[in-house]
Amino acid sequence: MNPISLFCILAGVALNACAQLLLKAGTNAVGHFEFTRANILPIGFRLATQLPIIGGLACYVVSVVVWVVGLSRVDVSIAYPMLSLGYVVNAFAAWYLFGEVLSMQRLIGIGIILIGVFVLARS
Structure with missing residues (x-):
């Protein structure tokens, strides 16, 4: 994989991760909600107008x-x-930005993911 290809793939991953974090920030601003027929339009509008x-x-x-x-x-x-x-990326960013928990089980899972990506990239 050449540097430009690697950049495109990693930029796509980073943008996707950033999108998830921004969506979470936007939903945090709105707060917990339930979609019902009575509130689908008001909640939909509130979500659609959140800058994140x-x-x-x-x-x-x-x-x-x-x-x-x-x-x-x-x-x-x-x-x-x-x-x-x-x-x-999202696990560590959510821990840092939103105070989400990074348990030992999650850290082990992250380690497994990193090992898998490393093995894949070397193939």
């Missing part, structure tokens, strides 16, 4: 463009598993 959610959706759009460029250069059997790096 708009930013998250924009990150998704850009990530798809970057990802398509990456897929044009890298086998999908290599590129797609690289998306699991997003789990690692």
Whole structure:
């Protein structure tokens, strides 16, 4: 994998992870909600007008463009598993930004993911 291909794949992963974090920040701003017929429009409007959610959706759009460029250069059997790096990024970012718990079990899972990506990248 050449540097440009690697950049496209990692940029796609980073943008996807950023999108998830922004969506979480937007839903945190709205708070816990239930979708019912009575509140689907008010909650939908509140969600649609949250800047972090708009930013998250924009990150998704850009990530798809970057990802398509990456897929044009890298086998999908290599590129797609690289998306699991997003789990690692999001776990640590959610711990740092949102105070989510990183239990030993989660850290072991993250380690397994990193080992798998390393083995895959070396193939």
